[in-house]
Amino acid sequence: MKPLYNKVLQVAMVVKDCDAAVKLWADKYGIGPWNIYEFNPDTVNDMIIRGEKVDYAMRLALCDIGGVQWELIEPKDDKSIYAEFLKDKGEGLHHVAFGTDNYQETVKFYKDKGLPVLQGGEWSGLTYTYLDSQKDLNLIAEIYDLVPDFDWPEPQAVYPSAK
Incomplete structure (x- = not known):
């Protein structure tokens, strides 16, 4: 069987306070x-x-550690799967984003197994999708569908600043 995932792209933590967490790490x-x-x-x-249009909000920070992106996510409301995680488990490891050869086939693989898309959205040409792999893998898997010329938008802030 061909592996469903071919690379670890990101490790993500849910935190109570993104700015405080960034300062601690840095x-x-x-x-x-x-x-x-x-x-x-x-x-x-x-x-x-979970398949319904729901607006939610979060503050997040991204950093590269050894070629793997790390993400710290602070939920800004009580609607998202991040807020659920924080309420149920407290701060900690939330998901791992994996590379996949085919975004659509990976979503279909999960759907065919009765495993739903937990959350998603499209940000600046990057579609992010959280897949419910908790029962089998004990984590949430995230995958991306990128436009061919995707370029990271300018951040609202950088810490520490490049002075």
Whole structure:
């Protein structure tokens, strides 16, 4: 059988306070810089949770550690799967984003197994999709569908700043 996933792209943590977490990682452990973004209905299209259109919001920070992106996510409301995780489990490892040879085939694989899309949206040409692999893999799997010329948008903030 051909592997469903071919690369680890991202490891993501849910945190109570994105700015405080970024400062801890950067100031205490020297990990950064962190690009900080606001995801909300003004910046993300086609937001869904469990197949329903639901607007949600989060503040997130992205950083590269050894070729793998790390993400810190602070839910800004009680609607998202991040907020559910924070309420049920507290801060911690939330999901792993994997590379896949075919986004559509991967979504179909999960659907055929009765495993739903938990949450998703489209941000600046990147469609992100969280797949319910918790029962089998003990984690949420995220996959991306990128436009061919995807380029990361400018962050709203960077910590530490490049002064």
